[in-house]
Each structure stands twice: as structure tokens, then as C-alpha cells.
Amino acid sequence: MARFRNKKRKVFVKPVAKKQPSVDHVTGEKIPKSFVFSRGKLPGPLRQLQMDLRKLMLPFTALKLKEKKRNNLKDFLNVAGPMGVTHFLILSKTESAPYLRVARTPQGPTITFKIQEYSLASDIAQSQLRPRCPQDLFKNSPLIVLSGFGTGEQHLKLTTIMFQNIFPAIDINTVKLSSCQRIVLLNYNKDTKLIDFRHYSIRLQPVGVSRRIRKFVQNHQVPDLRTLQDVSDFVTKAGYGSESEADDEAATVSLAADLGRANRVSTKSAVKLQEIGPRMTLQLMKIEEGLCSGVVIFSEYGNSNAKEKQDKKERKEGEDGDDEDNDEDSKEEEDDDDETEDFNEEEE
Amino acid sequence: MKKFLQKKARSYNSDDDEVEEEDRNLKWGEKQSGVVKDEVKGGFKSKFSDSDEEGEENGEEKIEVSEDEDGEIQPGVMRFSEGCKAFRLAFKKITKKTASTDHDVLGPVLSAHKKLVAEKLAEEEAERKVKGEAKKEKHLVGEKGHVKPANYLDSHEKHLVGVATRGVVKLFNAVNKAQNSQRGLNPSRSKDEKVIKRQRKEAFFSVLGQTPSQNTGSIEKIGASAGSGSVDAPAWAPLRDNYMLTNSKLKDWDKMPDTAAVDDFGLRPDADSSSDDE
Numbered sequence: 001m002a003r004f005r006n007k008k009r010k011v012f013v014k015p016v017a018k019k020q021p022s023v024d025h026v027t028g029e030k031i032p033k034s035f036v037f038s039r040g041k042l043p044g045p046l047r048q049l050q051m052d053l054r055k056l057m058l059p060f061t062a063l064k065l066k067e068k069k070r071n072n073l074k075d076f077l078n079v080a081g082p083m084g085v086t087h088f089l090i091l092s093k094t095e096s097a098p099y100l101r102v103a104r105t106p107q108g109p110t111i112t113f114k115i116q117e118y119s120l121a122s123d124i125a126q127s128q129l130r131p132r133c134p135q136d137l138f139k140n141s142p143l144i145v146l147s148g149f150g151t152g153e154q155h156l157k158l159t160t161i162m163f164q165n166i167f168p169a170i171d172i173n174t175v176k177l178s179s180c181q182r183i184v185l186l187n188y189n190k191d192t193k194l195i196d197f198r199h200y201s202i203r204l205q206p207v208g209v210s211r212r213i214r215k216f217v218q219n220h221q222v223p224d225l226r227t228l229q230d231v232s233d234f235v236t237k238a239g240y241g242s243e244s245e246a247d248d249e250a251a252t253v254s255l256a257a258d259l260g261r262a263n264r265v266s267t268k269s270a271v272k273l274q275e276i277g278p279r280m281t282l283q284l285m286k287i288e289e290g291l292c293s294g295v296v297i298f299s300e301y302g303n304s305n306a307k308e309k310q311d312k313k314e315r316k317e318g319e320d321g322d323d324e325d326n327d328e329d330s331k332e333e334e335d336d337d338d339e340t341e342d343f344n345e346e347e348e
Numbered sequence: 349m350k351k352f353l354q355k356k357a358r359s360y361n362s363d364d365d366e367v368e369e370e371d372r373n374l375k376w377g378e379k380q381s382g383v384v385k386d387e388v389k390g391g392f393k394s395k396f397s398d399s400d401e402e403g404e405e406n407g408e409e410k411i412e413v414s415e416d417e418d419g420e421i422q423p424g425v426m427r428f429s430e431g432c433k434a435f436r437l438a439f440k441k442i443t444k445k446t447a448s449t450d451h452d453v454l455g456p457v458l459s460a461h462k463k464l465v466a467e468k469l470a471e472e473e474a475e476r477k478v479k480g481e482a483k484k485e486k487h488l489v490g491e492k493g494h495v496k497p498a499n500y501l502d503s504h505e506k507h508l509v510g511v512a513t514r515g516v517v518k519l520f521n522a523v524n525k526a527q528n529s530q531r532g533l534n535p536s537r538s539k540d541e542k543v544i545k546r547q548r549k550e551a552f553f554s555v556l557g558q559t560p561s562q563n564t565g566s567i568e569k570i571g572a573s574a575g576s577g578s579v580d581a582p583a584w585a586p587l588r589d590n591y592m593l594t595n596s597k598l599k600d601w602d603k604m605p606d607t608a609a610v611d612d613f614g615l616r617p618d619a620d621s622s623s624d625d626e
Contacts, residue, residue, distance in 0.1 A: 043490025097493055117495045127497045145515030170519075172526045173548070180519070185512040198508050202516055253520040271516050273509050279497065 031168045033060040034087040035076055037067050042091060045120065046098055050091050052121045052278040056184065056199055057089070058138040060168065073292060080105045087166050090292070100282065101292065102162055108290040109297065111162055113282040116194060124277030132201055132274050134181070141167045142182035142199070149188045155287055155298040156188065159195075177255060183273065193300075197280035200273040207252055207268040210235075 036054045038046070054063050062085075076088065090101040098118070103110040125131035144167050149160045163186055180202060187196040206214060212234065216223050228234055252268045286299040501509070 043487075045491055045494045095489070115493055117493050119495050119497045123496050127499050143516065143519060145512055147511045147515070172519075172523045175523055177520065177523060180516075183512050183516055185508060185515070187508055187511055196504075196508055198512065200509070200512055253517050254524055255520070271513050271520070273512055273516070275505075275509075 029169050030086075031060055031084075032086040032165055033084055034089060034166065035062055035065060035080065035085050036089040036091070037065055037076060038091040039073075040092050041069075042093055042098075046091060046093055048120050048122070049098075049118055049278055049280075053089055053091070055121070055138055056142070056182075056278065057166075058141070060141060077106055077291065088291070099285070100280070102166070103291050104162065104165075105291060108288060108292075108294060109158065109162070110288040110290065110292050110294075111159055112285045112287070113195070114285050115280055116283055117279075117281040119277060119279040121199075121277030124275050124279060128274070131276075132203070133276070134201075137181050137201060137276070140179040140181055142184045143167075143170070143180055143202075144184045144186070147185065147187045148190060149186070151188075151190060155284065158287060158297075159284065182276070193283065195282040195284065197278075197282055199276050199278060201276050203272040203274065204253075204255070204269040205272055207270050209267075210237075 034057045036050055036057060038050055042050065054061055054065070079085070080088070086105055088101070088103040088105055090103065092099045092101070098115040100113045100115055101110055102113070125133075144163055146160050146163060149156045167184075183200050183202055185196070185198040185200065187198070188194075189196065209217075212223065223234065225231070225234060228237070252270050254268050284298075284300060286301075287297040289295045289297055
């Protein structure tokens, strides 16, 4: 007997995810998106670091990206295409140290960093007296400041470009200052060749206003006037701490638009940064041309490729400079061999 | 042996029955002795189990279970009423023993095979130690590179904060400069939009007149996301250093300098020096 179907059958409605725009609606530029994931099993603190990095990359990242053991890079790449993901941040761990790879999809290049030291966001918060986390802190992508990279070296230039493009570009004509809440700093130290990776929250405070009044304006709470003789004292008497916060002239800005209750256009505001973490000290290890594959453009350890190249070129110049094309080809092959060796080391 | 055990179990049973019949108003001391008795039973049991007699033990256990099902385990041993006190004292002495003395680390042990128990405990301890060490090692490997930050800002951190602050100030000033002129104008209104467009056009031509100052090699390169935020970057996109780099053209970034064949040389001395450092 045929079963009668219930006429009011529920129609399966595909849950409509809030789709993020792939293009900035004001400037019309493509918004870079990222995946943060890991290769291999990570220990607890590193998993936490991965989560912190995801939060840092918000809002254009997959915060709850689930990965399985059997997922390989190709799987992520296949998903990345339709989702418009442009960057991969890959964490991995070896016996010696954790590694961070920053790659551009789908073609590369891939920059491999060794994480010399790192602190989690929770560590940073624990170290602070008053950790700060406003609600909409992660609603907008951070600014990025790259400092000390202008030494003219090719690999540093590439790193600069990579990190500049990892966050959406800002159009200074249309940007709202209220959306600038966080800043990511990458500072290259020429002497130690290490990159300091820091993540701060930006806070603006009006200059020349006593702390009491500032708090009153911001919080809108009835102030405690018990200790005062007169109401006017509240305004005239400077509360402690207001003078000690010496605002250096360099950190003050005049705003283009009102920002919150306290910061008005007419007044000057001081820029205060507070670290939110994670904190990392990175060492640039190598740059590959492809996505975790391809020719090694730059390598920190025993730059064998470049050395061989140099030797060859010198020899070549000594002998004759005619058949450059042939030599070029052979060099490429050697490069490939070396690269596979490097990769194996990495996997161990 | 088996028979003896069964007999003993029976006798225990009968004791309990008697107790059930007899009285509820036992003195505290007698109660105590009852507790002791239960413990003694446990001690016996362990003794027997040590001497590898499983079957008997089971039998005894069964009886014990039935006892428990009856409800309260009745205290008091009636048959050895005068011997009960001495036993109680002895047992108390044993149970009061603590691990304070040096030669007797284990505390009260009711098993006859005291040595065996000690050995077992020592073995367990060693095992645990090894396990703990392995775990610790694993934990250390996992924690490698993990650093707890200091509570204060050291000079290095202060420097970094300073650099970041300068970057933010630069961006905010640039934004201020760019948006100051168009204050009060609403970009969505067509009339205002024309004004804004004209202003931008003027700015554009004025920038075209300048030479891009970023190529002169300032040490600090502050690009607030793709450099459009930096003050000295040209407003016209193609003039910027990183023009088109948000596209997938990034792949060929080194093809251009290769044709010049200069940068390849530029890379090498650095690489050499790095390998020398190691």
C-alpha cells in the first residue's frame, strides 16, 4: 500500500549563512580572507595559539574551522577557492620548535617562520592589571604596522608585501576611525634577524581632561562626591593620576570625527595602546615559491641553493658567458632536489 | 583448611544471629569492639587471599553478603567476651600506628606479608615516578617556546609600543587630513559627491606633480594595510609600491627583478653572512 505523503511536508531549508562580502563595498577592493589551521598534532598551548591567531585574523577568517587528521593541504585549498580565502596561516610543530607558515593561495609564495618564543593572549591578560577587551574589539580587522623591514633585502620586501595584504586595505578618505580598534605590529630587528609580532588594542583618550571627568563622561555613572566640599571641586580638583600620565606630544592626534562620548573633533586625543596578544618572536626561515612547495627562494639555514648559484655563476663568468640558458636549466633541477630535502627535514 | 573456614563462617553467622536476638542497647565500648571485629575479618580475608585460596574466600564472601543484606552488621562478639578487650587493645595499637617512624613507613598493615606489600608499594611508586617523568618531558616539549610575559613593560616592549603608536598616529593624522576637507559633506548626496570628487581630483593632480617619496628608502615603512594609510604614499594606486598585489600577481614578484639581474646578487651576501653566523 502506498503511503500518503503528508502534504505539509517540511521543506528543507538550507541554513543561510551570513555571507561575508568578498569585495569592499566602499572602495571596491577585494577583501583578503584567511584560514588558520595546523598540520600535525599540536600540543595544548600551541592549539591555544592557533585560536588566538584566528581571533587576531577576525573578522575575515574561519573562527571555528574544523580540521581532521586526514585533511591534507589540498582539502583546504579546494575549500579556499569558492570561499574566497586568500591566505593560509599554518601552524606546525617539530622537535625543535613550532613553526608558522604564511602562504598565499592558491599559488604561493609560502613564508616559513620559526616561532622562537610566544605568549598566548591569556598569558598577556594575566600579566596585566586591567586587561581590556571591549565588545566590538574583534568586529573590524586590525591595522598593520611593519617596521624595520626597509633594508632593501628581497625576502624582507616579500614578507612586507605578504603581511600588508593579509588584512583589507584602508581607504583614508572613507575609513571610520571607530573601526580602527586593533593594531598588529611586526618589527624586524636587523641585528638579531628576528621579527617581533605584537597585537595591541587602540584606545583614544581626550587630552587635558582630568581622569575624574573623563570617567564620568565615559561611564555616565553618578560620581562619588562624599569627600568634596562643593560640586565645583569635582571639576577643579584634579584627581590623582591625571598628572602622572604625561602625554607626550607624539602620541596625540586630532580626530576627523567624533569617537564615542569622550573624544570629540575639536579636542585632541591621546593614543593609548594596550597589548592583547598573542605575542610571537619569529625567525624567517625560508620562502618557497609555491604553496608549501616549489622552488626555495630564500632559506636561512645554509643557503645552499644561493651559494651554489653563486659559485656556478662565478665559474661561468670565468669561463664564458655564452650558454647561460643551459646553465639556468640545470640550476633549476638542483633547486628542486634541494627543496625536497628541506621539506623532508621539515616533516620530521 | 576448607572445612575449618566453613566452620568459622558458620560460627560467625551464629554469633550474629544471637546478637540479633539479644540486645540493642549495647555500650559504646562494645560497639567499638564490634567494629574491630569487622576489621579483623577483613584482615583474615586478606591473609587467606595471600595464601592463594580463592574458593574459600568466595564462600566467605557470600556469607558476608547475606549478612549485609540483613541490614546492619551487628556488633559484638559474645563468645569471646573476656578476650575481646585484649584484642581490641591490640588492634587499636595497630591502627593507631602512623607512618611517622622511620623503619615503618607503611603505617598499619594487617597483612601477614608485610614485606610483599612494601615491595608492591615501592614498585608502584617507581612506576609512577617514571610515568610522571615521561609526562613532564612531553609537557616540556609541548611548552617549548612558550614564555610567560613579565608583569611590567621592559624597554624592548616599550619601544615596540612606541613604534606601534607612531604608526597609529600617522594613520590617524592622514585620515584627519583627508577627511577634514570633506567634513559636513555627505557622500551619498549627489551634490556633495561632486564637491568631493573635485577635491580628490585636485589632490590627485597635486600628488602626480610630486615624486613618490617612499622610494628614497626611509627606514620605517609604515603601511596601514597595504600602505594606503601611510602619509607619503601617493594617492593614485598605480603609483604605490604594492599596486596590484592584492591580486594573484604576487606570484611573479621576483620575475621583474630577475630581468634586471641585480637583486640576485643582492641576496647572496646576506645569505652567506647568515650561514657564517651559525
